[in-house]
Amino acid sequence: MNDTRTGDIRQALGEHDFFAAMDPRHLDTLAQMSRWSDHAAGSWLACAGDAPDSFHAIVRGRVGIEITATGRAPLVVATVHAGDVVGWSWFIGRQPWQFDVVALDDVRSIALDVNGVLDACDRSDDLRDEITTRLLRVVADRLRSARLQLVDLYGRAR
Amino acid sequence: MAALVEPVVGGIDPLTPVPHRVVAVDRETSDVVTLTLDPLSEVLVPALPGQFVMVWAFGVGEIPVSVSGVDDAGRFALTVRAVGPVSNAVVAARPGDTLGARGPYGTAWPIADAKDRDVLVVAGGLGLAPLRTAIDELGGGGPRRLTVVVGAREPDQVLFTADQRRWRDLGVDVQITVDAASWRWDGAVGTATDVVARLGAAHDIAFVCGPELMMTSAARAAIAQGTDPANVWVSLERNMHCGIAHCGRCQLGALLLCRDGAVVRWDRVVELLRERGR
Amino acid sequence: MDRSRVIDPQKGLDALVRELAAAGYRVVGPIVRDGAIVYDDVTSGSDLPTGCASDQAPGRWRLRIDDEPTRFGWTPGADSWKRFLAPAHQEVLRIRRHDGSWVSEAPPPPDRPLALVGARDCELRAVAVLDRVLLDADRPDAQYAGRRRDTFVVATTCGVPSATCWCTSIGGGPQPHHGFDLRLTELHEGGHRLLVESGSELGTEVLGRIPGRLATDVDHVAAEAVVARAVEHLPPRLPGSDLPALLAGSASHARWEQVAQRCLSCGNCTMVCPTCFCSTFDDTTVLTDDGSAPVETVRRQHWASCFELDHSNLGGVPVRATIAARYRQWLTHKLETWPAQFEVTGCVGCGRCTTWCPAAIDIVHEAGVLIGADDRSGAGRREEQP
Structure with a gap:
């Protein structure tokens, strides 16, 4: 196993699907506000209502987006896998985390500092466009899935 | 006359339900069972993967059901969800009961085209039933690579879990996703489309079966991953009533789905599926 | 033996019906009943209409009777031979409980x-x-095969097409050329008579037993004139063989919604259509006295219509929930998709669907609008009449 603290984070960012084909200068900038983050299975990456400090590019393992309501068992409504990111509410007016995020396996992610990224976006419209487009794709995929899940597809006879 | 073709009279009427004994009932989920039927008299032609039979419950009625297993002795398996009067009667059958069946009808998954290729199978809900025999055949080492994506509502709604273990042992990449789960669930949560979109590799040929909405979504994802639309196959359902292209009720555009389907090429139906109320 | 003869329109027809009955046929032909021409069993040539004509227009069929001795001056009513070959209601199977299983039998042919x-x-x-x-x-339809077997066909040349006829636009014409044993052509010029031509050995045999005389060139020339005059009444209205290609892109045409405003979804067009074959099967079951188990099930087949809401049921919900979708299914099946299914055109241009539509919807006019053609005959313009 690689030492999680010493892996080349700049290289890892460049190899991550979310940042694929991004301008190397932007990657250099983002690498400066990134750190490795490891989470044991069953631990939380974030909880609903938490202030947004970082978002995660998943490198290994699965995280679950989980909804907890009193009197009901916690329910995972989506899993986020290696190559995808979790957390985007921060990008719209630094909103807090909307849902719990739980590590379903031993998870390694790249945690990107939200304040750093937003400041960098203020300095570079091009970087802001890049992040906006990429996050919008994530949101669109999550929304498509949520809609399909909403109709209880499989409940009826095929 | 004047007979434009020579009519054939006699033989078994094609609408006759052939009696079969229920020899096994395996409960798959809370409302889905797999029945094994053994012929009592006439033996039906073994169903090809993807074909269906008309199943008849005496005194209740008849429904189309995909064949989910076959053996050499004329036995076959049907996986049925209880939704209407007939399917409820079929699901309630016990070993020793008699059910009628006629068929098999319709087209099959093009298994031969999958030899030495990268094959993607996507199944949603009960859609795994008509793909089960196809995966069994493909799992024997035909394709170069076989990826099976299974979508279900909840973990306890996943069908054929024992088969899935067996397929994995054969080297099949089986990926299961559900709409919602507890954190104890060790598969994915999301849609089959999400899983297909994450594969990150094009497959040469794709077999997709499930609810229509799931199929259109998953087929598009497979195509976005690089599969040629002419190599994507889906299994469509309409009001199959007679099974033999006489009653006209299962039409979808120019297709009589009991005869020209249920398994059809995606590029031949994509526009029809887009047209509301076809 | 003679392959064409001339017979008397009264005595000759009488003899023909008698000969067919004697040869063991169930003879079915046109009769006048309830103010319309219908098909039913006939025992004599005099059962067939005399002096009858029919006025047809979209939404209109009227019988006209005059003093002429004409035998085939009418065009068909709602009835077609479909009713005899694939009846509107029929038992197809009877299944009886037997020894833990069942035995089944189909009705005899x-x-x-x-x-x-x-x-x-x-x-x-x-x-x-x-x-x-x-x-x-x-898998041939066993019931149909039984009814269709050894059918003897006495065809007739159509001398007086109706205003809703459009057979010449879709591969037909006033005179049959195939599929008959005998062909009648009613001649008036030079004396009222029927030219009878044989289309099969069996037809020639039957013809030989009917009193009459050998046909001459004069008779054949007169028959050609009948056909030519009929064709004049059948101007081309649609490019029949091109319809599948021309309608292929019409699925989202605005016309479907417009015609749906008038269409009652009554299904008349499909019932009178001589080629509509859609059907449904119903099982009726007799239970034991205590109601605990089935004893016998009778499976009956009856005509169904794509205008019925449950025709397209899928999981209890109709796929074609709107009239626009159902009308589109009807028209595109007839004129667009049928050849792909059965390698023949589904429409024969008889005009029944237009005549018997209570909303006077003219399929030719609708198809013309859909393909952007100019319907020159003017028949479609009657659509706004009550």
Whole structure:
């Protein structure tokens, strides 16, 4: 196993699907506000209502987006896998985390500092466009899935 | 006359339900069972993967059901969800009961085209039933690579879990996703489309079966991953009533789905599926 | 033996019906009943209409009777031979409980073959379409096969097409050329008589037993004139063989919604259509006295219509929930998709669907709008009349 603290984070960012084909200068900038983050299975990456400090590019393992309501068992409504990111509410007016995020396996992610990224976006419209487009794709995929899940597809006879 | 073709009279009427004994009932989920039927008299032609039979419950009625297993002795398996009067009667059958069946009808998954290729199978809900025999055949080492994506509502709604273990042992990449789960669930949560979109590799040929909405979504994802639309196959359902292209009720555009389907090429139906109320 | 003869319109027809009955046929032909021409069993040539004509227009069929001795001056009513070959209601199977299982039996085929008297070209082409669908299938329809077997066909040349006829636009014409044993052509010029031509060995045999005389060139020339005059009444209205290609892109045409405003979804068009074959099967079950178990099930088949809401049921919900979707299914099946399914055109141009539509919807006019063609005949312009 690689030492999680010493892996080349700049290289890892460049190899991550979310940042694929991004301008190397932007990657250099983002690498400066990134750190490795490891989470044991069953631990939380974030909880609903938490202030947004970082978002995660998943490198290994699965995280679950989980909804907890009193009197009901916690329910995972989506899993986020290696190559995808979790957390985007921060990008719209630094909103807090909307849902719990739980590590379903031993998870390694790249945690990107939200304040750093937003400041960098203020300095570079091009970087802001890049992040906006990429996050919008994530949101669109999550929304498509949520809609399909909403109709209880499989409940009826095929 | 004047007979434009020579009519054939006699033989078994094609609408006759052939009696079969229920020899096994395996409960798959809370409302889905797999029945094994053994012929009592006439033996039906073994169903090809993807074909269906008309199943008849005496005194209740008849429904189309995909064949989910076959053996050499004329036995076959049907996986049925209880939704209407007939399917409820079929699901309630016990070993020793008699059910009628006629068929098999319709087209099959093009298994031969999958030899030495990268094959993607996507199944949603009960859609795994008509793909089960196809995966069994493909799992024997035909394709170069076989990826099976299974979508279900909840973990306890996943069908054929024992088969899935067996397929994995054969080297099949089986990926299961559900709409919602507890954190104890060790598969994915999301849609089959999400899983297909994450594969990150094009497959040469794709077999997709499930609810229509799931199929259109998953087929598009497979195509976005690089599969040629002419190599994507889906299994469509309409009001199959007679099974033999006489009653006209299962039409979808120019297709009589009991005869020209249920398994059809995606590029031949994509526009029809887009047209509301076809 | 003579292959064409001339017979008397009264005595000759009498003899023909008598000969067919004597040869063991169930003879079915046109009769006048309830102010319309219908098809039913006939025992004598005099059962067939005399002096009858029919006025047809979209939404209109009226019988006109005059003093003329004409025998085939009418065009068909709502009835077609479909009713005899694939009846509106029929038992197809009877299943009885037996020894922990069941035994089943299909009704025996009819004891006598049918003889159809007075069939037009459109109607023979319609029978050919039904043959294609129900006999040429992987699994032929056993009931249809039994009824269709050894059918004897007495065709007739259509001398007086109606205003809703459009057979020449879709592969037909006033005179049948195939699928008959005998062909009648009613001649008036030079004396009222029927020219009878044989289309089969059996037809020639039967013809030999009918009193009459040898046909001459004069008779044949007169028959050609009848056909030519009829064709004049059948101007081209649609490019029939091109319709599948021309309609292929019409699925989201605004016209479907417009016609749906008028269409009652009553299904009349499908019932009177001589090629509409859609059907449904119903099981009726007799239970034991205590109601605990089935004893016998009778499976009956009856005509169904794509205008019925449950026709397209899928999981209890109709796929074609709107009238626009159902009208589109009807028209595109007839004129666009049928050849892809059965390698023949589904429409024979008989005009029944237009005549018997209570909303006077003219399929030719609708198809013309859909393909952007100019319907020159003017028949479609009557659509706004009540």
